Amino acid sequence: MDDLYRELIMDHYRSPRHAGLLAPHDISYEDENPLCGDRIHLTLRVDAEGIITAVGWEGDGCAISQAAASLLYEDLVGRPLDYAKNLTAEEVLERVGVALSPVRVKCALLSLKVLKAGAYGLDQNGT
Amino acid sequence: MDDLYRELIMDHYRSPRHAGLLAPHDISYEDENPLCGDRIHLTLRVDAEGIITAVGWEGDGCAISQAAASLLYEDLVGRPLDYAKNLTAEEVLERVGVALSPVRVKCALLSLKVLKAGAYGLDQNGT
Amino acid sequence: MFDAAIRDDFPTLSREVKPGVPLIYLDSAATSQKPNAVIDAMTDYYRRYNSNVHRGIHTLSEEATAGYEGARLKIARFINAPSEAEVIFTRHTTEAINLVAWTWGLENLGPGAVLLSTQMEHHANLVPWQMLAARTGATLRYVPVTPDGMLDQEAYTRLLNEENVRLVAFSHMSNVLGSIQPVKAMVAAAHAAGAVVLVDGAQGVPHLPVDVQALDADFYAFSAHKMLGPTGIGVLYGKRALLEAMPPFMGGGDMIKKVTLEGTTYNELPWKFEAGTPAIAEAIGLGAAVDYLEGLGMQAVHAHEQAITSYALERLAEVPFVEIVGPPTAEQRGGVAAMLVDGVHPHDVSQLLDGYGIAIRAGKHCAHPIHDVLEIQPTARASFYIYTVPEEIDALVEGLYKVKDFFG
Amino acid sequence: MFDAAIRDDFPTLSREVKPGVPLIYLDSAATSQKPNAVIDAMTDYYRRYNSNVHRGIHTLSEEATAGYEGARLKIARFINAPSEAEVIFTRHTTEAINLVAWTWGLENLGPGAVLLSTQMEHHANLVPWQMLAARTGATLRYVPVTPDGMLDQEAYTRLLNEENVRLVAFSHMSNVLGSIQPVKAMVAAAHAAGAVVLVDGAQGVPHLPVDVQALDADFYAFSAHKMLGPTGIGVLYGKRALLEAMPPFMGGGDMIKKVTLEGTTYNELPWKFEAGTPAIAEAIGLGAAVDYLEGLGMQAVHAHEQAITSYALERLAEVPFVEIVGPPTAEQRGGVAAMLVDGVHPHDVSQLLDGYGIAIRAGKHCAHPIHDVLEIQPTARASFYIYTVPEEIDALVEGLYKVKDFFG
Numbered sequence A, B: 001m002d003d004l005y006r007e008l009i010m011d012h013y014r015s016p017r018h019a020g021l022l023a024p025h026d027i028s029y030e031d032e033n034p035l036c037g038d039r040i041h042l043t044l045r046v047d048a049e050g051i052i053t054a055v056g057w058e059g060d061g062c063a064i065s066q067a068a069a070s071l072l073y074e075d076l077v078g079r080p081l082d083y084a085k086n087l088t089a090e091e092v093l094e095r096v097g098v099a100l101s102p103v104r105v106k107c108a109l110l111s112l113k114v115l116k117a118g119a120y121g122l123d124q125n126g127t
Numbered sequence C, D: 001m002f003d004a005a006i007r008d009d010f011p012t013l014s015r016e017v018k019p020g021v022p023l024i025y026l027d028s029a030a031t032s033q034k035p036n037a038v039i040d041a042m043t044d045y046y047r048r049y050n051s052n053v054h055r056g057i058h059t060l061s062e063e064a065t066a067g068y069e070g071a072r073l074k075i076a077r078f079i080n081a082p083s084e085a086e087v088i089f090t091r092h093t094t095e096a097i098n099l100v101a102w103t104w105g106l107e108n109l110g111p112g113a114v115l116l117s118t119q120m121e122h123h124a125n126l127v128p129w130q131m132l133a134a135r136t137g138a139t140l141r142y143v144p145v146t147p148d149g150m151l152d153q154e155a156y157t158r159l160l161n162e163e164n165v166r167l168v169a170f171s172h173m174s175n176v177l178g179s180i181q182p183v184k185a186m187v188a189a190a191h192a193a194g195a196v197v198l199v200d201g202a203q204g205v206p207h208l209p210v211d212v213q214a215l216d217a218d219f220y221a222f223s224a225h226k227m228l229g230p231t232g233i234g235v236l237y238g239k240r241a242l243l244e245a246m247p248p249f250m251g252g253g254d255m256i257k258k259v260t261l262e263g264t265t266y267n268e269l270p271w272k273f274e275a276g277t278p279a280i281a282e283a284i285g286l287g288a289a290v291d292y293l294e295g296l297g298m299q300a301v302h303a304h305e306q307a308i309t310s311y312a313l314e315r316l317a318e319v320p321f322v323e324i325v326g327p328p329t330a331e332q333r334g335g336v337a338a339m340l341v342d343g344v345h346p347h348d349v350s351q352l353l354d355g356y357g358i359a360i361r362a363g364k365h366c367a368h369p370i371h372d373v374l375e376i377q378p379t380a381r382a383s384f385y386i387y388t389v390p391e392e393i394d395a396l397v398e399g400l401y402k403v404k405d406f407f408g
Ligand SMILES: Cc1ncc(COP(=O)(O)O)c(C=O)c1O
Pocket: C253, C275, C276, C277, C278, D029, D030, D092, D093, D094, D095, D122, D124, D125, D171, D173, D174, D175, D200, D202, D203, D223, D225, D366
């Protein structure tokens, strides 16, 4: 069995945390990696102080892209939007916790790209 | 000493036969090889039957280009223009009589190019 | 099929991906492995007669020129080009196609003209025409694909008749579906409609006997790296009359006859289209690749691929959770099997197979549109060549079961 | 000067041109010889991890991608590019310049605009601008050359002030005259006049420490094969803002983000300009060449060339029937000595020297106009690099006497 697919990754891939879109939501953003078809759609609720109060997402794609999203979105609730804005690629990769080749790094970072775009207010669909 | 520069070649290079342009002439043609600057200017007199009656040329360039011209133009007198039209590259190279690399083949064949263009009536300057 | 001893000619094939795990290379449609004869021809050039070509009057330069131009002759013979003047060295298929777009295309197209590509093209035979259409105002249309992955010939005929088609561009063999097009008939139909034809032969020349005169294509493009040759070189074959009428593509050394500050006279074919110091070592390597393929015989190459592809299609048909895209039988297709693995993303298929030493390719294979058209997901593509043996197909099937097991 | 032991790294240098006649290679300005480290890096790639790059999810493809992109990083560091995104692989200097002409040029020039090249340019930095001027209606002007072979800086200033100059293109070092231009000052003057600057660094990067940020050039082009690297690859450095604003050059795989039948989104830098399967082995070879040059140190490379060029100029000055074109002293020039041999055509000089194993180049060196301008005949050019030793200069001088003797 490949190191990449250790238990934590497969657990998050099989049972993604916060699965399902929120309605209503304050933020909604969707993006894909056109080369391979990985896709993630994220919705957030944010209170008046800019604190994330609820998270919901759905997507499809490879195990790495979906597990990374679940891992990243798992503990957003209670954090300020600024936390999302300041997250770095390194932090996300650390959380995924396995060595990734450049192609797979793109898979893992799609979730971060979507989160940041959402946090910076690129609301695509409105509430 | 290089095989290419055997006595015959050097003799023709040092003492080109039929040196000097004819005035008047019936045919005059000049061309050059722009990559290396080899240049040949040929003039011919031709009688009513199309027989070459006099040859005169001048040029500058490498020993191969000039010797080949001298060798080729040496025995034109008394021959019909058609002879010139039908001459092949192989015949000229045979007359030069040394193995030539592709670059040097171009040197050797400039004289043929000029002769053929002249014979086909590409008179540049008129009589 | 070829004797498995052929594999000894390919050093990479005896490699282990990690200790104890030998490489099973099923990614030849992306790039082929290289036989020693090709590697050695290039090393010999660099070690013994490396030199710039064409204008040098010294031993090394003469040897290098003979090697470079000798390779051109070999290639002309290999594809039965009427003359080596019609064989232009480019960097790859992609550059060959772009060359035609930037020269013939800019010169001959304008609003009202129609360019015909197809839904199954590799981006190399699609994006240049999109760019050209945008630049000239010409219209780009696409020949549709049937559900089993062939070009829709009825629609093709209709498009040729209804539109002012000036150029038709399609691939000899699709790198996703594996389908081989009826090139000769399609060229004849295009010519009857007054169109010029470019064939993307990136997957043609490596796998099939190609006779450009029999096919009658106006342009035919291919890459060395997919046919045992090196990276960094490809070929554009073009009919002389077209090439002579075209303006040059790039300006520089070697493509000129005479340069003055006022203007320039261009060189003869093929050099008119070869500006700058050529890919000398690469041409020599490609020449050695052609020698190697001719040694095998292209009929035999094709027969080997047919056999190995039939075997692969058969074995994969037994795997209930795998679906193959493209034509169902080997006859209409080359050595490519793009697979949809139920419930497992191709990235994961490829990554897990790599753990067993099996190299395949995952994704949309530089042909996004065909995926949209056929409404299919990215695929896991296994592809075969002269050195592929049935045991490797068996290993692939076994590997796929393990992948499926793991993902449950 | 470098220890002559450096020659052991270059297999070609121990070759005999014919039995008993060792090679004396004085044609490095045309192309350099390659050290074992470069040849081996490419052979290793082909024998061990040959694979297509970027999208492959298997061991070989990951190794090949690391090799290819690793080479880009090395080159970015070597020329001090702010980012590797600004380092674009092309086939050679010639393609790099044509790329700028076809993209930036077509986009930004039109009637009324002036392009400024120079009288001393290699055709690679001349013909593309002639073609571009013809296509756009822009005017092409040339900076004149002084009798000792430098660019006329006064005329340059005047042209910049008087004309609507949008692009200035000149070479770091002339391949005929050997003269090295004051790049930094010329770039600053062009910028002050609002022009974009392209530097042809084909003879720059191999011989001089080059810091593209210090020079402040907008574009800087060079070829691997002149700097110990392989044929088939070159580099275009460009400033990010310019590259981002430019349309792509060739369309195809790898240069796109997303392709639909309706249109295409282009990839990020540098890949936006790298359509098709890259020259992977060649990039890896160029990376090894950069390692080798960095091992020596570019200051030391330059010092070696200054020393060997001084020695050559000195020795050749003693030969009464030889005249050297270009600047009289080594300080303003690189390792190139183009000679006029009284009474002997350079073809014959070159051919006879070849008989003694000495490889030089004869002709106009892909720079016709400078010969017309200076009213000089074609020349016999000897050129030097890191492996050139004084004994080779001595052999050249001796050979020239023999040539002269022979021609009487
Ligand atoms: C000054 C200069 N510019 C451009 C070139 C062209 O280089 P390449 O043929 O590698 O494109 C050369 C090499 O001959 C050169 O010396």
